[in-house]
Amino acid sequence: MNFGRGPSVVLNVGGTRYSFSREVLKDFPLRRVGRLHGCLSEQDVLEVCDDYDRERNEYFFDRHSEAFGFIMLYVRHGHLRFVPHMCELSFYNEMIYWGLEGSHLDYCCQRRLDDRMSETCTYYAAEEPNGGPEGKGRRAPGAEGRKWLERMRRTFEEPTSSVAAQVLATVSILFVIVSMVVLCASTLPEWRAPENRSVEEQSRYTAESVREPSGIIEAICIGWFTAECIVRFIVSKNKCEFVRRPLNIIDLLAITPYYISVLMTVFTGENSQLQRAGVTLRVLRMMRIFWVIKLARHFIGLQTLGLTLKRCYREMVMLLVFICVAMAIFSALSQLLENGLDLGTKNKDYASIPAACWWVIISMTTVGYGDMCPITVPGRILGGICVVSGIVLLALPITFIYHSFVQCYHELKFRSARYSRSLSAEFLN
Helix, strand or coil: CCCCCCCEEEEEECCEEEEEEHHHHHCCCCHHHHHHHHCCCHHHHHHHCCEEECCCCEEEECCCHHHHHHHHHHHHHCCECCCCCCCHHHHHHHHHHHCCCHHHECHHHHHHHHHHHHHHHHHCCCCCCCCCHHHHHCCCCCHHHHHHHHHHHHHHHCCCCCHHHHHHHHHHHHHHHHHHHHHHHCCCHHHHHHHHCCHHHHHHHHHHHCCCHHHHHHHHHHHHHHHHHHHHHHHCCCHHHHHHCHHHHHHHHHHHHHHHHHHHHHHHCCCCHHHHHHHHHHHHHHHHHHHHHHHHHCCHHHHHHHHHHHHCHHHHHHHHHHHHHHHHHHHHHHHHHHHHCCCCCCCHHHCCHHHHHHHHHHHHCCCCCCCCCCCCHHHHHHHHHHHHHHHHHHHCCHHHHHHHHHHHHHHHHHHHHHHHHHHHHHHHC
């Protein structure tokens, strides 16, 4: 060190003092502390720390003392973990300040940090620019336009952010309900009678169905959903991120089949290809069921379910692995005991291992349709073991999923309450 006097230096971090020799600072693992070794003047020192006491040769850092204590444990022992009862993001900020990265954390803490950052980036919007009282008096050029876009974005993305957003969400929910009622009614026998007509009558009916009340209602709903999707795309900040969002992909899957079916009807006309296209059209129309998922934008319960599945995908994969392994074992054993051995009685339902897999999955999930069951004594014993093991395997990851569900629900409730406060302020204004 080219500045200061004395054989040692003192680091004061949030009131906790640490004493080091000058030579130790030269190769110190923390980059910010190591920069003190090359300081030539007091001005250089104040660029690294918050204050300097010349008499004591003490360098003061206004940082979290307990977090620095855990960072010093990493310096001494090589293991870096989060401080108990401290926000992961706050500790990560302390790490960045001292010159560490997320890769220095132990694996379990890296996973917690990744999950926390993913939640924050996905579900918490940034605060409005120029929102404080200081920004009202002086606004940058174009601030009015950006504020209007941000207001439009919140109106379409956050149903509780304003009165207009609540009205828009209510209208969108009504359109979803109406479209679902029309979809369910279209499967009634009275509505499906025209499907038994000839090809010419079928094509004529398809062309005229658009002019019927159900076709008009469907076209109006599709028009609303299309306009809503286009406006939300226009006011979005990042167009690529908008396209990658799961709910936006579901919107496209719900809207696109209608236009494809209309184009297929227009281009096929009375051609014989319509007979082959009939199944495709019915499949495309049935994809309108994805409109129900649009309700996730307006109900915390559905949002909680989606967020829980996203965070617990490792547990869900683990559960599927458990089931697949058990299904492979029990299906092979049941096929051997019921059909593979020459015991005088052969159960034809267990003629193959794939056929036995169906019995295993309905037994492990305790559904038990009764369409197939073992008839030999060893097979029934195996069935009992299969049922008990299914209950145990399915119950193992439930605790993790439950705790994640509760945490997601509280986070989304807090987020909704935050926007509700802004809605209350709008009513007061």
